[in-house]
Amino acid sequence: MGLNYIAIVVLTIAAFIFGMIWYSPILFGKPWLRLMRKKKTTMKMSAGTMIMGLINTFIMMWVLSFFITLIAQTNFTSGAVIGILLWLGFAATATFSSVLWAKKPFALWVIDNGFKLIVLLVAGGVFAIWV
Numbered sequence: 001m002g003l004n005y006i007a008i009v010v011l012t013i014a015a016f017i018f019g020m021i022w023y024s025p026i027l028f029g030k031p032w033l034r035l036m037r038k039k040k041t042t043m044k045m046s047a048g049t050m051i052m053g054l055i056n057t058f059i060m061m062w063v064l065s066f067f068i069t070l071i072a073q074t075n076f077t078s079g080a081v082i083g084i085l086l087w088l089g090f091a092a093t094a095t096f097s098s099v100l101w102a103k104k105p106f107a108l109w110v111i112d113n114g115f116k117l118i119v120l121l122v123a124g125g126v127f128a129i130w131v
Contacts, residue, residue: 003065007130011065012058015119019057022115035108061123068127076125083124084117091116 023029033039064083073079092113098104 003062003069004127004130007127008058008061008065011123011126012054012061015057015061015123016054018119019053019115028111028114032108032111035105035111060120064120064123065127068124073124073128076129079128080121080125082128083120083122086124087113087117087120091120 021027023032064086067086068079068082071082073082095113095116096109099106099109
């Protein structure tokens, strides 16, 4: 079973760029900062943070690609469904504990998980057809 590392790298970069847009003031940056109880002036993005974010996204894309390849999905819809199921089974449920136990606002969970859902749905579909 060979993974398509070009697709993994391209989708890692695309997801990272999409995240920059998602969390920008154009979309959800302002409500996200408010829900995090942070000020834009206190939020600094260091090179180390960016590198760790890219590594985190690469791992997510690698695992998604692994599952799509493992179960031999070759059309966008089935790949997108796998992405949704992985989000539901792991990302959504694991991060919901922050709402339950850490008392983080539900709206914050929605913003963060809306991003993850879209990324996993689209990337799952693209991985399935980019064989």
